[in-house]
Every structure is written in C-alpha cells, then in structure tokens.
Amino acid sequence: MDFVYNANPSRVIFGAGSRAKVAEELDRLGIERAIVISTPDQSGLAAEIAKAIGGRAGIMYPGAVQHTPVEVTESALMAVSSVRADGCLAIGGGSTTGLSKAIAYRTDLPQLVIPTTFAGSEMTPILGQTEAGRKTTVSDPKILPETVIYDPELTVTMPSFISGPSGMNAIAHxxxxxxxxxxxxxxxxxxxxxxxxxxxxxxxLMDDPSNLHAHSEALYGAWLAGVCLGAVGMAIHHKICHTLGGTFNLNHADIHALMIPYTSAYNRDAAPEAMASIARALGTVDGPTGIYQLTQRAASKRSLAEMGLTEADLDTAADIALQNPYYNPRPVTREGVRHMLQAAFEGRAP
Incomplete structure (x- = not known):
C-alpha cells in the first residue's frame, strides 16, 4: 500500500447553537473589523450575527452570487478597502464562501465561515470563479478558511428544494x-x-425539512465531503459540472445533484473499489444506481432538458469538457462524454 496524505489545517467547531461562539473565534483570529459576507437571501441572518458581534462587524456585503464572478469580487474588495477590514466573516452557502475565498486569495485576510448549506467548499483551499462566461479553478493555501463553525440550527431553515441538491452536491465530492x-x-x-x-x-429531510437530527447528520456528512474535496483531486464529474455551470449559468447545486449518477456511472467499470464503497454506504447492489435513486428523491431538477439546455448545448459542453481535462479513471473521450450528457439530458437511469 502506497499513498500520501496531507491534512489541511482548519479549525472546526460543530454543534447546535455554536454560532454563539463567533465573537470568540474572531478574537482568536485577531479580526477586529470584518467584512460580513452573505447573499441577499441570507442578509437577515448576517445582520443578526453582525449585531451580536458589535464593532467587530466592519462592513456588510450582502452581494455574493453563485460561481463567484470576478467583477463581484472586485466590488467586494472595494468594500474591504473602505473600512480597512482585517478579516472575512462569511455566512451562507457556497456562493458566500466562494466570495470570501476570492477575497482571501487576493489579500490573505483570515476567514471565519458559517455554512448554512451542505456545500462543503469551506473545507477546501480551492476557489472556483467565473470571468467572461468561463469558470476556472485555482488552489492556494491562502484560500482555505482558517475557522469554520457548523451549526445545524442554521440549516433547518433551508427548504427541501435547496437542501436536497446541496446534499447531493456534497455526495458528489x-x-x-x-x-x-x-x-x-x-x-x-x-x-x-x-x-x-x-x-x-x-x-x-425531504419528508421532514425541520428534523434537526437529520440536519446534523447531513451537515456532518457535508463536512466530511468538504475535507475529501480539499484533500484529493477531482475527476470528470467536477470538470463537467464546472463546464455546464460556468458556460450556461446553471445553479451550482442543481447541476451537481443531477449529474452525479451519470458521472459515477461513467466510471463504473474503471473504479470497482469505489463503486463497492458507494454501494455499501447506500445499502444498494450498484453504486451509481443507488445514487440515481437518491437523486430522484433529493434533486430539484431531474434532466438537463428541464434545466433549459438544448441538444446543441450538449455538443458545446462536450467540446469544452475535453479542454484541459482532469484526471479520470476511465479515459475521457468526446463520444463518452456526449453519451453521458445525452442520458442526463433525457433524465434516464444511467
């Protein structure tokens, strides 16, 4: 057995009500004037936490959007400069975390992240950002948040059409x-x-969105998924999702939730140990089939056609996906990718 394992140095606080420790954790990081980042939808929660930390909230920035457009980052950097912010407090899902990371990448400011979804990206030194309609990724130690507070009480407010895809996104990692x-x-x-x-x-969660125990379990699973995402390289799934999301501006979690049955099936024969592990975890005979069945329960969109794509878009995506390809256990061919996309377009079992 030969392998290399590198652990990313993050501090994690997990538990219901743990958001009460925000001020303490900001002090630990030496943050006196934070830029408090959120999406518009999470601005109320961000304002509530900002009120609790008093003067440590230097400026509110409720402008995070999905795929972390560079122009939004540039706007947020102006807000940082306006108050000489010395750290980032990000409250929300992957879009909010992404903007915090983009700021830290350019400034090396410390970050405290409070996830409200199951994105998992808060545990990675990876930044995905879009410019001119193309999504690219970069990895750097500066991108990794120093501290993450996981409070399952903050995910309970997620409606099932968000929590389901968000959880499937974590499974994809x-x-x-x-x-x-x-x-x-x-x-x-x-x-x-x-x-x-x-x-x-x-x-x-699909049947009982307010179940705190289920939220705690899902958030725990999302944390583990984020650790995985930050520790090893990704493959065809992330390449095709970055392609589809960045090129056609599709919802990040929805596209991950939709595609993971098809991308895992693409590697079914090339990665038998992985498929056996997935099957054990889900209690099914076949891993990709088990994922597909779970997607039918949890995903909000069940086909690329439902997401508004055309068959011509599939050709475009297949061409882009072959540019600068990621490692994948099965060779990535245009024919194979196009066939996979067609199955996802139709929403049929892989």
Missing part, C-alpha cells in the same frame, strides 16, 4: 474522492462515511 488519482485510506474512509451519513439523512 465524496464519490469522486473514492477514485481520485491521489486517494488514500484516510480520505476513502471519510468519503464512505460521508455518503452513508448524507444518504441516510436526505430522504428524512
């Missing part, structure tokens, strides 16, 4: 970690545990 080029036993154990936790919690 763990699935790809199982067949990553640089996978290792520690990450593989985390990935399987993540899929098991999310696979058990999401059906409950």
């Amino acid at each position: 763990s699935v790809e970690a199982l067949y990553a080029k640089d996978r290792n036993p520690v990450i593989s154990m985390m990935a399987e545990a993540s899929i098991r936790a999310l696979g058990g919690a999401l059906p409950t």
Whole structure:
C-alpha cells in the first residue's frame, strides 16, 4: 500500500447553537473589523450575527452570487478597502464562501465561515470563479478558511428544494474522492462515511425539512465531503459540472445533484473499489444506481432538458469538457462524454 496524505489545517467547531461562539473565534483570529459576507437571501441572518458581534462587524456585503464572478469580487474588495477590514466573516452557502475565498486569495485576510448549506467548499483551499462566461479553478493555501463553525440550527431553515441538491452536491465530492488519482485510506474512509451519513439523512429531510437530527447528520456528512474535496483531486464529474455551470449559468447545486449518477456511472467499470464503497454506504447492489435513486428523491431538477439546455448545448459542453481535462479513471473521450450528457439530458437511469 502506497499513498500520501496531507491534512489541511482548519479549525472546526460543530454543534447546535455554536454560532454563539463567533465573537470568540474572531478574537482568536485577531479580526477586529470584518467584512460580513452573505447573499441577499441570507442578509437577515448576517445582520443578526453582525449585531451580536458589535464593532467587530466592519462592513456588510450582502452581494455574493453563485460561481463567484470576478467583477463581484472586485466590488467586494472595494468594500474591504473602505473600512480597512482585517478579516472575512462569511455566512451562507457556497456562493458566500466562494466570495470570501476570492477575497482571501487576493489579500490573505483570515476567514471565519458559517455554512448554512451542505456545500462543503469551506473545507477546501480551492476557489472556483467565473470571468467572461468561463469558470476556472485555482488552489492556494491562502484560500482555505482558517475557522469554520457548523451549526445545524442554521440549516433547518433551508427548504427541501435547496437542501436536497446541496446534499447531493456534497455526495458528489465524496464519490469522486473514492477514485481520485491521489486517494488514500484516510480520505476513502471519510468519503464512505460521508455518503452513508448524507444518504441516510436526505430522504428524512425531504419528508421532514425541520428534523434537526437529520440536519446534523447531513451537515456532518457535508463536512466530511468538504475535507475529501480539499484533500484529493477531482475527476470528470467536477470538470463537467464546472463546464455546464460556468458556460450556461446553471445553479451550482442543481447541476451537481443531477449529474452525479451519470458521472459515477461513467466510471463504473474503471473504479470497482469505489463503486463497492458507494454501494455499501447506500445499502444498494450498484453504486451509481443507488445514487440515481437518491437523486430522484433529493434533486430539484431531474434532466438537463428541464434545466433549459438544448441538444446543441450538449455538443458545446462536450467540446469544452475535453479542454484541459482532469484526471479520470476511465479515459475521457468526446463520444463518452456526449453519451453521458445525452442520458442526463433525457433524465434516464444511467
């Protein structure tokens, strides 16, 4: 057995009500004037937390949007400069975390992130950003948030049409970690545990969105998925989702939730150990089939056609996906990718 394992240095506080420790954690990081980042939808929660921390809230910036457009980052940097902010307090999902990361990448300011979805990106040193309609990724130690507070009480307000895709997005991180080029036993154990936790919690959340125990389990699974995403490389799933999301401005979580059954099936024969791990975690005979069945419960969109794409768009996406390809256990060919996209376009079982 040969492997390399690098642990990313993040501080994690997990538990219901843990948002009460925000001021204490800001002090630990030496942040006296934070830029408080959120999306417009989360601005109320951000204002509530800002009120609780008093003068440590230097300026509010409720302008985060999905895919982290560079022009939004530039606007946020002006807000940072206007009050000489010395740190970022990000409250929300992947869009908010992405903007905080983009600021930190350019300024090296410390970050405290409070996730309100199951995105998991708060545990990674990876930034995805868009410019001129193309999404690119960059990895740098400066991007990794120093501290993350996981409070499942803050995810309870998510409606099921958000929590379901958000959880499937986290599962996608763990699935790809199982067949990553640089996978290792520690990450593989985390990935399987993540899929098991999310696979058990999401059906409950679809039926009972206010179930705090299920939210806690899902958030735990999302944390593990984020650790996986930050520790090893990703493959065809993330490449195709970055392509589709960045090119056609599709919802980040929805496209991940829709595509993960098809991308995992693409690697079904090339990664048998990973498929066995997924099947164990979900209690099914076949991993991709189990993911597809879970998607039918949890995803908000069940086909690329439903998301508004055309078959001509599939050709465009297949061409872009072959540019600067990621490692993948099965060779990535245009024919294979186009066939996969067609199945997702129709929404049929992979």
